[in-house]
Amino acid sequence: MxxxxxxxxxxxxxxxxxxxxxxxxxxxxxxxxxxxxxxxxxxxxxxxxxAVLRQAILLSQPEQVLYHRLVKALPEHMVLAQVQVSRVLGVKKGFNFLAWNNRINRLSYDFVLCGKDASVLAVIELDDQSHDNPDRADTDQKKDRATAAAGLRLLRWHVKSLPDESAIQAAFVPPILITVD
Structure with missing residues (x-):
């Protein structure tokens, strides 16, 4: 030896x-x-x-797939990924900013769909099995309520049934108003 x-x-x-x-x-x-x-x-x-810090990958594989489909299906729109809710929703004047902002502080949307002028048109959440967890479900409900209170449209899609380009386009077709004479 x-x-x-x-x-x-x-x-x-x-x-x-x-x-x-x-x-x-x-x-x-x-x-x-x-x-x-x-x-x-x-x-x-x-x-x-x-040195324990490293670069993180911003989007999971299903999020990457959906991002590219969104961009391709909606070329006249801006698609932003992983946006903090506090960047999309604001607190109205006259209300306690800190109290309300703390409710949405660490939440984020998977995708935000904007017009060319950067106005927010809708937000998109991509759910996986982790959203079945009771704590995560509470967080999702909080995000849903805040988004609805601001008058924004929120779409939820599941990773097991990602929409194709035509389904994405259909989801964002402007509603047709029918008038009855």
């Missing part, structure tokens, strides 16, 4: 601010260290704590 000394095995290089192409000054701002005379070791440790 061959015994290898651990001093002969190179340890993997740990990420530091130089690896990310950051100056020492920028790394201090990012890591939140307040003492500019902190040692290089302290700076590297703080930067490594930040």
């Amino acid at each position: 061959i015994k290898i000394s651990s001093s002969l095995i190179p340890s993997p290089k740990r990420p530091n601010h130089e690896d990310a192409g950051l100056s020492r000054r920028t790394a201090f701002r990012w890591t939140g260290l307040s003492d500019p005379s902190a040692s290089e070791g302290e700076l590297c440790r703080s930067f490594r704590r930040m």
Whole structure:
């Protein structure tokens, strides 16, 4: 049996601010260290704590499919994805902004359909099995009530039955008004 000394095995290089192409000054701002005379070791440790962050994928696979179908089916509209409810719904003057905004603070819509002038026409939610969870159902009801109170149309589609382009177009056909003489 061959015994290898651990001093002969190179340890993997740990990420530091130089690896990310950051100056020492920028790394201090990012890591939140307040003492500019902190040692290089302290700076590297703080930067490594930040190394747990990664880029997230914004849309799930079904959301990506639906996004592309929406864009293709409704070319005269803007389709926005993962929009916070508080960016779409506002609090009317005379009401307690903080109290009402806190009710919708961390909610988001999967898609927001806008006209070319960025006016919101409808919002779309894509539901999967997680929406069967009682807590999630409560959140969905809160979002439904807030959206309805603002006079916005909310469509819910399930990931197991994504609409095709013609079904999307049919869902957004302007209602035909029939007058009886």
